[in-house]
Amino acid sequence: MTRDLAQVEVIAPHFKRRLSGVTSTVIQLVPVQNSLGQKVVTFGPGLPSHLPSMSAADLWRLWRPPVGRRCRVWHARRNIEMLPGILLRDVLRMPLKLVFTSASQRRHTGWTKWLISKMDRVIAVCQKTASYLERESTVILHGIDLERFSPAGDKAAAKQALGLDPARRHVGCFGRVRHQKGTDLFVDAMIRLLPDHPDWVAVVAGRATAKHVAFEDELKAKVKTAGLGDRILFVGEHTNINDWYRALDLFVAPQRWEGFGLTPLEAMASAVPVIAADVGAFAELILDGETGRMVERGSLDSFVDGITPYLADQTLCREHGAHALAHMRAHFSIEREAKAIGEVYADLLDAG
Known part of the structure; x- marks a missing residue:
């Protein structure tokens, strides 16, 4: 969907075709931002056609600011999106402010530090991320969308609709199936715990890409050897993942590394408590001992200890x-996030 650039105040570039967390963020945020009057378009491949967008042929029009403004905002989320913004602003002298x-939660390379130093404003997705930035953020x-991710009115019916046994309780681990995501920790914890908790079933939802199929096959073989093939279910990838959250009684986020991580938010919005590794922003999302438990990253024993009280009670x-x-x-509504980002835009647009 193309939008009149004379009215556009914010450009959200997206320069990777591969689906990622950044892609999901842009897809979810842009409609909400526009509903709040922020006048945002996307620019680049790999995004749904229903999002407002501009084309490469429109780039020359960025020399003229939008109606009533002296500049636009270029909101990058990757290195490959920061650099074009710098070129457009500093080489072609287009009236842009860069965000x-x-x-990331690691020390940045010299190249990335240089790119970040050229930004007019920087947003960090959590305090841990901010600690790695060598500038104010x-x-x-x-x-997240609290209408899409919401509790089941009837949990037994939610289970039955997915082919799950409504008489049993379910603990889930959702996301890409790979070592980084800790899927093996979840499976190993379930192999240890489920024999003592016969009313529980574990659900692994998510896809293993070609590189990680062997890893998934090894996990399935381990489950079969343990005699738990009917109680540790690999259900694959689903577009209706919100329905799967509604069927759960407990969620486990066992990642070994994570930039931010939305799955705990999606589970909690579905009224499901979360056991999570201390990675990404998880410690800033979960109230330990109130909305779930934080456990040690990569530690099977710590996960088992954290999960056990919930299986028992x-x-x-x-x-x-x-x-x-x-x-x-x-x-944690997506509207709150969009409004906070809009305040950053407003500061830059008002200053010109």
């Missing part, structure tokens, strides 16, 4: 799930 959102935590799952839902509604 970069960082999700604004911390804006991600939010259905009341604990319900209470912490209710706390999780209230926490999400108070602090």
Whole structure:
């Protein structure tokens, strides 16, 4: 969907075709930002056609600012999007202000530091990310669509609709199936715990890309050897993942590394408590002992210890799930995130 550039105040470039967390962020945020009057278009491949966009043929029009403004905002989320913004602003002298959102939690290379130093404003997705930036930043935590991710009105019916046994409780681990995501830690924890908790079933939802199929096959073989093939289910990738969250009683986020990580938010918005490794922004999302538990990254024993009380106590799952839902509604709507980003835009646009 093309939008009149004379009215556009913000450009959200997207220069990778591969689906990623950045892609998901842009797809979810841009419609909300526009509903709030922020006048945003996307630029680049790999995005749905329903998003407002501009084409390469429109680039020359960026020499003229939008109606009523002296500049536009170029909001980059990757190195390959920062550099073109710098060239457009500093070489071609287009009236642009540059914003970069960082999700990285590692020391930046000299090249990335240089790119970041040229930005007019920097947003960090969490405090841990901000700690790696060698300049001032604004911390804006991600939010999610609280209508799409919401509790089941009838959990038994939600389970049955997915072919799950409504008489049993379900613990899930969702996301790409690979070592980095800790899928093996979840499976190993379930192999250890499920024999003592016969009313529970584990669900692994997500796709293993070609590079990681052997890893997934090894996990399935391990499950079969343990005699738990009917209780540790690999259900693959689903576009209706929100329905799968609604069927859960407990969620586990066992990642070994994560930039931010939306799955705990999606689970908590579905009134499901979360056991999470101390990676990414998880410690800033989860209230330890109230909406779930934080455990040691990469430690099977720590995961087992964190999960066990929930398998043993259905009341604990319900209470912490209710706390999780209230926490999400108070602090993590995507509208809150969009409004906070809009304030950064407004500062730059008003200053010109």
